[in-house]
Amino acid sequence: MEKLLPRFLEYVAIDTQSDPYSKTTPTTEKQRDLAKKLVMELHQIGMQEVSIDENAYIMATLPSNMDKKVPTIGFISHMDTSPDFSGKNVSPQIVKNYDGKDIVLNKQKNIVLSPDYFEDLLQYQGQTLITTNGNTLLGADDKAGIAEIITAMEYLIQHPEIKHGKIRIAFTPDEEVGRGAHKFDVKKFGAEWAYTMDGSQVGELEYENFNAASAKITVLGKSVHPGYAKDKMVNAIGIANEFLGLLPPNEVPEKTSDREGFFHVHLFKGEIEKATVELIVRDHDALHFEARKQLLEDIKEKLNKKYGDCVNLQIDDQYKNMREKVEPVFHIVEIAKEAMESLDIEPIIKPIRGGTDGSQLSFMGLPCPNIFAGGHNFHGKYEYIPLESMEKAVKVIVKICELTAIQIK
Numbered sequence: 001m002e003k004l005l006p007r008f009l010e011y012v013a014i015d016t017q018s019d020p021y022s023k024t025t026p027t028t029e030k031q032r033d034l035a036k037k038l039v040m041e042l043h044q045i046g047m048q049e050v051s052i053d054e055n056a057y058i059m060a061t062l063p064s065n066m067d068k069k070v071p072t073i074g075f076i077s078h079m080d081t082s083p084d085f086s087g088k089n090v091s092p093q094i095v096k097n098y099d100g101k102d103i104v105l106n107k108q109k110n111i112v113l114s115p116d117y118f119e120d121l122l123q124y125q126g127q128t129l130i131t132t133n134g135n136t137l138l139g140a141d142d143k144a145g146i147a148e149i150i151t152a153m154e155y156l157i158q159h160p161e162i163k164h165g166k167i168r169i170a171f172t173p174d175e176e177v178g179r180g181a182h183k184f185d186v187k188k189f190g191a192e193w194a195y196t197m198d199g200s201q202v203g204e205l206e207y208e209n210f211n212a213a214s215a216k217i218t219v220l221g222k223s224v225h226p227g228y229a230k231d232k233m234v235n236a237i238g239i240a241n242e243f244l245g246l247l248p249p250n251e252v253p254e255k256t257s258d259r260e261g262f263f264h265v266h267l268f269k270g271e272i273e274k275a276t277v278e279l280i281v282r283d284h285d286a287l288h289f290e291a292r293k294q295l296l297e298d299i300k301e302k303l304n305k306k307y308g309d310c311v312n313l314q315i316d317d318q319y320k321n322m323r324e325k326v327e328p329v330f331h332i333v334e335i336a337k338e339a340m341e342s343l344d345i346e347p348i349i350k351p352i353r354g355g356t357d358g359s360q361l362s363f364m365g366l367p368c369p370n371i372f373a374g375g376h377n378f379h380g381k382y383e384y385i386p387l388e389s390m391e392k393a394v395k396v397i398v399k400i401c402e403l404t405a406i407q408i409k
Contacts, residue, residue: 001391008147012139017087018080018177025055025183026173032056034079038171045154055183062153062167070165070405074194077145078175082379085137095129106134113382120376128387138383140375144390145197146171152397164401178318181360193332193367196358202389203345204372207326207333209352209359210282211289212318215296217277220310236275246299259284259351284351319355322362329367339399
């Protein structure tokens with residue numbers, strides 16, 4: 001475990017922010033900087049069949065050390081960080097023996113990580129926390145997962161007395177922009193099932209996620225001198241606002257939880273002659289999800305009838321709820337649950353209020369529940385991760401490998 005922290009700190013120092021507007025894979029070339037380092041490290045610790053393809057997908061193998069057939073399983077994490085917040089010049093702070101009080105991230109900017117606002121901090125009194133310096137995100141999503149997987153593989157290599165089957169690992173680009181599994185070669189990976197190490201707090205075990213779509217609303221208006229605009233001007237900004245005003249006001253991220261879906265506007269820009277709105281649509285229930293998309297279509301039709309075909313709507317499905325693919329092979333969830341319980345970790349089984357590579361991979365033929373990596377407050381300056389949570393994640397990976405071998409008769 002002594003290499004876990006320095007490993008993680010080396011990874012977060014490399015800027016791997018992805019770009020939703022790029023058409024390439026990876027969406028940013030800087031993701032290859034980390035990819036190259038990981039390939040070298042996998043060779044160094046003794047992994048076999050280490051490969052990286054033209055799209056920067058990394059795969060490697062830990063061969064079975066058993067003389068009987070055991071299912072090949074996998075562990076997956078992503079290399080990129082969110083485009084929502086800077087990942088350049090990440091400079092983590094190490095807070096040892098956390099005392100439960102405010103942590104000053106940036107004194108100059110008066111940025112404070114406080115348990116008064118982030119109550120989860122109080123769970124980690126006495127532990128070692130890794131935080132940001134208030135200027136960037138940290139990158140625990142998902143470089144913690146990468147560090148945990150590599151550390152677990154190294155541990156298994158150094159402890160051959162722990163019996164396990166063939167283990168495959170993979171690191172992907174562009175998960176944060178919804179493309180992490182787009183070019184993942186499931187056949188080449190060759191696992192019967194896998195786990196993404198991409199969850200948050202200790203104990204999280206997830207096999208249900210949102211159904212997801214993106215939507216783009218474009219309104220075309222007509223600009224006329226405001227003094228003579230009656231019955232002539234068509235103000236695209238006003239119509240776009242009217243469109244948003246017809247959405248349910250309480251069905252937004254900041255007012256929903258658990259299995260409640262939402263509409264989330266993340267971009268609005270416009271002038272009188274053209275306004276553009278980008279939003280995402282999320283719901284765990286497939287029927288409710290379709291109803292949300294239909295509501296957008298209905299609003300478009302209503303406004304076009306009122307103002308005359310000036311509203312265009314484009315909806316693109318992004319991913320589906322992986323529950324329908326995981327439930328038929330539910331033993332893979334039970335193995336992870338047993339692994340946690342054997343380590344005195346209480347499993348927290350709940351739906352993901354987001355997406356994961358595991359969703360797409362499950363529909364590509366690789367059932368893939370999600371397991372905690374240990375971090376909190378992802379995608380922003382208040383992100384932090386306890387070192388002890390990362391250590392527990394490593395132990396869970398090792399135990400899953402062990403249990404999978406033991407349970408095969």
